[in-house]
């Protein structure tokens with residue numbers, strides 16, 4: 001296990017963000033959370049199901065604000081998060097940022113992580129968003145996996 | 155640990171594909187591989203670094219053929235894989251399928267998984283592709299995480 | 309005329325699908341239908357007028373299901389058709405999958421064809437969708453021709 | 463046959479343009495050409511195979527100029543044609559205007575038609591471009607049908 | 617000042633269109649208007665705030681018709697303007713033609729200019745649209761500048 | 771004139787950035803520069819002509835580094851500028867980030883401005899990029915105006 005922890009020390013913020021959502025609700029996520037805690041990162045995980053893209057954007061934004069990942073009164077921080085969300089949604093929707101307009105719906109779990117990255121050149125804080133779940137027809141089971149990731153300086 | 159295995163039995167093909175690439179070169183990936191093996195899935199992991207998108211597409215295609223994930227002589231299978239690759243690349247490039255044209259380069263690890271999904275309605279075989287790595291300026295360290303995922307029937 | 313039939317034997321599934329919709333409601337379409345019948349292809353033609361893209365997608369999907377071109381209980385088949393529809397709509401909307409959002413409306417006739425393609429490498433069944441009609445302002449006559457085509461393995 | 467001709471009188475410029483390319487090299491195309499001639503339309507048909515999109519654009523442009531569909535010395539006409547070509551290519555490439563960059567190649571036949579449309583409100587001349595052929599891997603037979611259409615005032 | 621006027625004589629239609637909206641409500645715009653007048657150009661300036669893209673398109677179209685920049689009864693002119701508007705909106709929305717769907721709103725000023733361009737090859741009339749304002753969250757101050765420009769023959 | 775200056779105090783950073791490039795090489799730009807200076811903003815103006823998009827991106831990046839608008843050794847700053855450049859280029863290319871691939875070339879002047887914005891919520895530094903010039907066929911005079919704008923926190 002100590003070997004695993006050592007490995008996680010090499011994990012980038014983006015990899016940890018992705019594992020946080022992919023391992024959500026499993027035992028394994030605890031190690032991811034411990035690593036995030038040890039780095040002093042702020043993070044949260046939430047869920048949203050919608051046929052309207054605006055609800056997905058709103059759910060991630062609201063979660064980030066309510067869990068104090070970003071300061072809701074700072075446009076600067078809201079702007080950084082917003083573009084990270086758009087990037088993540090592009091991975092989910094692949095090619096066109098649309099859900100109900102093209103008759104599909106999503107059921108998603110998302111993670112948001114914020115913190116300092118020490119690598120030379122990086123400096124300051126960064127924010128990453130990972131979205132994982134299903135996309136498909138508005139009919140139970142007629143859907144498949146979807147995954148998206150966004151990253152920005154904050 | 156047995157608890158973890160049970161959880162993995164609930165993991166979708168897409169989640170396993172994503173973990174296969176995200177946990178690559180760690181101890182944890184063994185459990186993912188065991189789960190893939192127990193389901194009789196075919197899979198492989200490869201790497202590619204490039205400033206030309208065509209090299210990324212070619213690397214994933216070649217890896218799938220050389221590792222017998224798809225039959226290189228079946229256009230049907232090549233077509234299924236090709237569209238899954240394009241979907242995955244859309245997550246990496248977010249908005250425009252371009253690398254060198256807009257002065258950026260990637261260093262990516264990719265996983266390809268193929269197998270039956272038994273859920274009602276699904277039937278037959280599906281293929282999923284996950285791509286994880288870095289995207290950024292052609293200068294060491296001036297890059298950030300990127301992640302993409304594609305899924306198709308085959 | 310026998311010459312024409314011989315020529316049609318060389319027509320690809322995609323060409324027949326396109327002619328099926330372009331020659332709809334003319335005498336000439338009968339030869340196209342005969343060729344489709346002789347190959348054992350399933351096909352149908354329908355119409356939809358809408359300012360909402362979701363209605364276009366739904367109309368093609370419903371027509372394919374009601375006319376038994378695809379099995380509505382197979383997600384695999386629904387998935388194949390869905391991506392073929394999206395491809396076809398991209399030809400109609402050229403650049404952005406939007407109608408009412410950018411104040412335009414469509415009046416479309418569509419064809420759906422499914423069947424085996426025997427060419428070496430192809431194997432199995434494929435599905436193609438062609439959409440032809442008008443796109444333009446929501447004002448009679450203030451519109452022009454539009455055409456789109458999608459193709460997928462099924 | 464006279465019935466067919468009567469029907470063609472109801473064919474829009476766009477439908478005639480599409481049939482001109484789809485029926486190319488068949489007996490049936492003669493009736494399409496007769497109808498185009500009877501309306502005083504200028505038209506041409508050409509071919510291009512390429513892995514570089516710029517060659518496709520150039521082939522259509524050059525054909526239009528060499529066959530006097532447009533006046534090569536009028537930027538106004540070149541501009542009208544150029545945007546019609548881009549629209550047509552969007553139908554062929556579906557989602558991203560790329561060929562070799564994403565490792566695919568095309569073998570296309572294209573038609574260009576120019577002329578007056580008399581419908582109320584239309585006035586003046588219009589130009590339409592239809593592109594039909596195959597798109598796919600750079601390997602014989604590993605390709606499928608593709609179709610695109612563009613339309614503009616000139 | 618005569619020097620400034622001389623310079624404006626070298627300004628392209630597009631530059632004048634852009635300055636018309638950027639200098640709106642300032643003293644400086646008078647010189648831009650004088651230059652437009654001296655060339656015999658038709659122009660107008662309007663405003664629109666919306667979370668629905670269709671309202672933006674409608675506002676520019678309506679303004680162009682009401683101010684006699686285009687003839688509302690000519691589809692040819694409506695078509696030319698429509699594509700110029702779409703181009704301008706692409707600069708504002710950068711990457712996806714969406715506002716409320718991705719939870720953002722705009723407050724825009726737009727200019728529309730129409731007239732002859734005498735440069736060799738150009739011939740005839742052209743139309744240009746410039747849109748300038750703010751885009752952002754539906755919360756006062758949480759928005760930033762946006763600018764877009766479209767150009768077409770008419 | 772004092773009236774004009776007062777008005778410029780109300781000009782946003784984005785408006786000043788846009789005017790800096792649109793009024794380049796005219797007398798009027800001096801007032802824009804004075805306003806930028808009075809706010810303590812860093813700025814520069816450059817030119818680039820290219821048929822390859824990567825050269826446009828590189829020219830703006832290099833200019834920003836050489837003129838000390840951004841710190842070339844800070845990935846954080848390079849990342850902020852890079853996304854602002856991509857946004858600006860989207861306005862120029864409208865719909866697809868391509869030049870030579872679709873047989874068009876650009877001759878552009880660009881401005882880059884960086885500085886603090888004091889409005890409530892904004893805080894810290896922001897960067898904006900405006901690109902203005904011509905886009906068209908690789909033939910003198912067969913081109914029209916193009917304009918793009920990008921904005922980011924830095």
Ligand SMILES: [Mg+2]
Nearest residue numbers: 151298849853
């Ligand atoms: Mg980035």
Ligand SMILES: [Mg+2]
Nearest residue numbers: 144305387391
């Ligand atoms: Mg899918």
Ligand SMILES: [Mg+2]
Nearest residue numbers: 233237459606
């Ligand atoms: Mg395909």
Ligand SMILES: [Mg+2]
Nearest residue numbers: 452613695699
């Ligand atoms: Mg049009």
Ligand SMILES: [Mg+2]
Nearest residue numbers: 541545767914
């Ligand atoms: Mg143009």
Ligand SMILES: [Mg+2]
Nearest residue numbers: 079083760921
């Ligand atoms: Mg922004």
